[in-house]
Amino acid sequence: MTRSTDPASLDIVTAATEMRAGSLRPSALLDSILERIDEVEPELRAFVLVDREGAHRAAVDLDRELARGKLRGPLHGIPVAVKDIFDVAGFPTRCGCRAYDDAPPTSEDSTVVARLRAVGAIILGKTTTHELACGVYTPPTRNPWDLERIPGGSSGGSGAAVAAGMAMGATGSDTGGSIRIPAALCGVVGIKPTYGRVSRAGVAALSWSLDHAGPLARTVDDAALLLQAMAGVDPRDPTSIDRPLPDLFPSSEGSLQGRRIGVPGELFFDGITDAVRGAVDDARRSLSELAATIVEVSIPELAWTLPAEFGIVLAEGASYHEQLLRTRPKLIGENVLGLLDAGALLPATYYLRAQRLRAVIQTAVRRAFEQARLDALLAPTLPAAAARHDQLTYLFDGREEGVTDAYVRTTAPFNLTGQPVVAVPAGLSPEGLPIGVQFAGRPYAEDTVVTIARAYERASGWREKSFPPRGIAGVLAA
Template identity: 50%
Template sequence: MEPYELTLHEAAEQIRERQLSPVELTESVLGRIDALDKRVGAFASVMHEQALRAARDAEKEIADGAYRGPLHGVCIGVKDLLDTAGVPTTSSSRTRADHVPDTNAAVVDHLEAAGAVIVGKTHTHEFAYGVITPTTRNPWNLDHIPGGSSGGSGAAVAARMCQGAIGTDTGGSVRIPSAVCGTVGLKPTYGRVSRRGTTSLSWSLDHIGPLTNNVRDAALMMDVIAGYDRADPATVDVPVPRHADGLAAGVEGLVLGVPRNYFFDRIDPEVEAAVREAIGQLEGLGAQLREIDLPHPELYMPAEFGILVPEATAYHQQNLRRMAELYEPDVRVFLEAGELVLATDYIKALRVRTLIQQGWKQMFDGLDAVLAPTLPATAAKVGQTSFTWPDGQEEAVINSYVRTSAPGNLTGLPALSLPCGFDDTGLPIGLQIIGTPFAEPTVLRIGAAYETATDWSDRRPDLLP
């Protein structure tokens, strides 16, 4: 096994035991990127010099007995929305081609404080405003998209070009690439992770979370990036648990909700079959299943876009007037459409979100989590604009993907995606686990129980340099 093939916790254990040096791991990962990323296109920039310097520092610290924890010396990719001091942060946009921040985003500070080696900035759909990530391809099949907007992070992790990565999630942008790239992705509770120093898409829907190869690795990353930050008024000052501590507790006695409506209304039959089989496996492991009806499902998409679109346009308003021609056409259309949203409509969307949140709070009474498909379909082909469902109805790719992701953003609840199978073409399928506020340990515990009982997370794309 080459060092780049190691998962985060495997690499961490070998580094801690002095069986693997951070420099050896970093050189292996950078070599993997150099050999493979010409085909995958996951990275906006690769930080060769900085990464090797950080690896040498980590190696010396560990040799001196100053081991900082599981991320010390491990290679991490960071979405190109998060500021990295002295390194371009372009948001994959020509409007920010020359942007080099002086300071780090809060999450980057946390990663560096934990001794992580940041190997590069991963591509995003421009300003996170899309689900395709046009610069990047899916490692399972290069003719398919990696999802978005954190498509670079999802592809980098799946292709073993880093042990973990950071993404952002406003309408599913951590969970969408995780589902279509066969990785684990966690959107934490709104307010659990600071967004300071991160370019906003929609400030009241934005979340930051990890993408990894398994649940344990996601828990280890959450231990580092979570926490209150007075510089981000959305963060909540609540204790941060050790997320990996309860992963082996299993699901015996947990009550898990299975929706009768919405999530399974328009879905590919192969995806539905895989998700329902995963739900049955969790029941077999001791979980109690309860059928539930989601409240106000007809309001999810209007509320999501009714909030996201005007907030995004407000953020970009000045640049839209100064350099509109530098935006990609698909993003520019959305930004210009936001100019047409009335303030009264925006306020109504905020009120509808409150109604949705109240309904979900009541629905969760007596439940530990809700189980659902992450997405209704696997990875679309490059250039594909819509899916056709079994009843003949067509739906745009962006609507299809956001439809099953948006409830997690509107409610702000923690939501985990992890692999639960493959379709007949070999593309991954994702299971979504949605929990109660700040119950990331429970969501991860459920995911770990399922992951331990199956081998989906062990499978790798057959993609060679």
């Protein structure tokens, strides 16, 4: 089967179009996806479980509805994977942690999963997460572009599954970059929406004030479709916002004429590889050719990102997992246990100082948008391509930096501000590994960043080159 005839190689928009035309059935698409899982999952290890029986039942029901001319919604028959911190009825939520190996099946879906089902998505199963959604490696999952590299985290299984064609989309969470990090390293699209845009009811927390839920997919349009299904106010989540999601698919889109896109110099460009710097420069040129105005901006307060982010995450994470720390600490991995123990020991004054730093960063970013009349910021998603599984540091201009710090440094600013962000592939490193850029917009303006990201994606031509990833090409050709 070639790429042009293999349904698993389709994007969501194309598959949905073929279903409406009657040339593709949900069960046929599911069979193709499950065949892909059989081919590459033994190499990638992106799933903790695949619900073949439940997925087949759902596909048969959706086949019948389609035959009667009924469509549940824009994701009718689309196979979607779920990060294993989201509740899926009938299955345990284990959060990548041995302490939850004996967790009972949950009785109801998380709000996100329920909303995906309501518009016709088929829930394939649950993907791996870095333990307790607190890390960037996500063992044992491997990167589809190079099996010796990490997929990123904490939503690493979701990123790898989507990149490899084992799911057409997936859910993720983003506390300090956990959607955008695997999106960048695996060469897919990730959206971190405005804080509160997507309900976190039925989603295991790490940091109440920083956690965001959102989608990963192969293209901007696919991710936008998923976000439309997931978004909305929810009485089960007191942080969810009662504000309609703007239209992510306006009827007419021309150039980016009139759009003003800022490029911040600090933090994002102090310590990055030449390949990433070149990708951002190329993106600037592409956006200029699309008639956008590029504006240099200075936001020196971003230097406080890491102390603010970690001060909040560690304290809130220790609070959320307090009982686990007290009763089953030996079942938590050494690295994550160390982080949570540190959070439990943080004085309240440090946590409050971190929240004050967050407010300083929020104010500075808002001021930059207002003074420069910006629609979005352009920045590298990450400073480098994927690390090796055993790699602990990067070397930037003779300065060593930990892998986690390097990744979070460029993603966490927008968790602190709560702005919507779209992370988009932007090319390959000299080693043939994906690198990406991200567009951050004004709060509640997901439509603007999706429009800009879509225009850039189409101009770059990346989505035509991104499948199959190099690391699994041999498996698929066998």
